[in-house]
Amino acid sequence: MDLNTVVEIRDARHPAPWRPGDAWLGGGTYLFSEPQPHLRRLVDLSRTGWPPVQLHPDGSVEIAATCTIAQLSRFARTLTTEAAPLIERCCRAFLASFKIWNMATVGGNLCNALPAGPMISLTAALDGECLLLAQDGVQRRVRVADFVTGAGHKVLAEGELLRSVTLPARALDCRTAFRQASLYGLGRSGALVIGALDLLDHSLSVTVTAATVRPVRLWFPLPPTARELRTALDSAVADDEWFDDIHGLPAWRRHMTVRFAEEIRRELEGAGTTKAEVTR
Known part of the structure; x- marks a missing residue:
């Protein structure tokens, strides 16, 4: 879609004062998907030269905001950690064509803050940490689970940039389980639950x-009982935090979440037969 209110595109490598009507341009798959009448200038990140994904000496993985889904998928195939298959599963959870796969970015998925954003699911589940850059050069770090605060809402200040997300080595060594549900065979996720078991402690x-307006990450020092898990879910998610849209009613999303959490x-904990990923 043409953005006929945009009158300038600026290269992000050349700093300039941030002004009303500016927006960061990564892959552009959301920006160009619908009218953006409030925009006047795009700040293009495509020439920043940030490495898409880096495996650090300590075993952590840093994913640039400009990393595309296709690049992340290719990187995941080179990993040998326990959680490596989860990365590919979350990439495949996109409702997207190959064109979107090669243009959509990890940072864009997080910053759109949609409940069904699978990069939010992935990075929140693996205890990811966002690196944010302010216009005055100040940096701050925020856990992904705290970065998204509601449907379409995040903690970014005006002009602040999501630079990267880092997944800690210990999380990448966790054994994971994945469940996803949709009302349609190729539909948007209505509920997505990920479990991660730390093999050390x-x-x-x-x-x-997907089922909730924000990511909800529960942590237990030891695997909980079914009752403890259900109680924790009920306490963590308020009644008005179950998402409600054309892709699923709150009651259905809650039911699927409780079911998937128990399966996971x-x-x-090895108490039952491993069940395959469920898609409805």
Whole structure:
């Protein structure tokens, strides 16, 4: 779609004062998908030269905001950590054509802050940390689980930039389980739950996305009982935080989340037969 209110595109490598009507341009798959009448100038990040994905000596993985889904998918195939398959599963959770795969960015998916954003699911589940850059050069770090605060809402200040997301080595060594549900065969995620079992201390995290307006990450020092898990879910998600749109009613999303969380609990504690990913 043409953005006929935009009168200038600026290269992000050449700093200039931020002004009303500016927007960061990564892959552009959202910006060019619908009218943006409030925009006057785009600040293009495509020539920044940031490495898409870096494996650091400590075993952590840093994903640039400009990394495309296709680049992340290719990188995941080179990883040998326990959680490597989860990266590909979340990439495949996109409702996207190959064109979108090669243009859409990890940073864009996080900054859109849509409940069904699978990069939010992935990075929140693996305890990712966002690096944010302000216009005055000040840096701050925010956990992904705290970065998205609601449907379409995030903690970015005016002109602030998401530079990258870092996944810690310990999270990448976790054993993971993945469940996803949609009302349609190729539909947007209505509920997506990820479990991560730390093989060192046997702690368990359960992360809920798509069904809720914000990512909800529960952490247990030891795998919980079914009752403890259900109680924690009920306490963590308020009634008005179950998302409601054409892709699923709140009651259905809640039901699927509770069901998937229990399946994951059983799978990761080894109490039952591993169940395949479910898609409705």
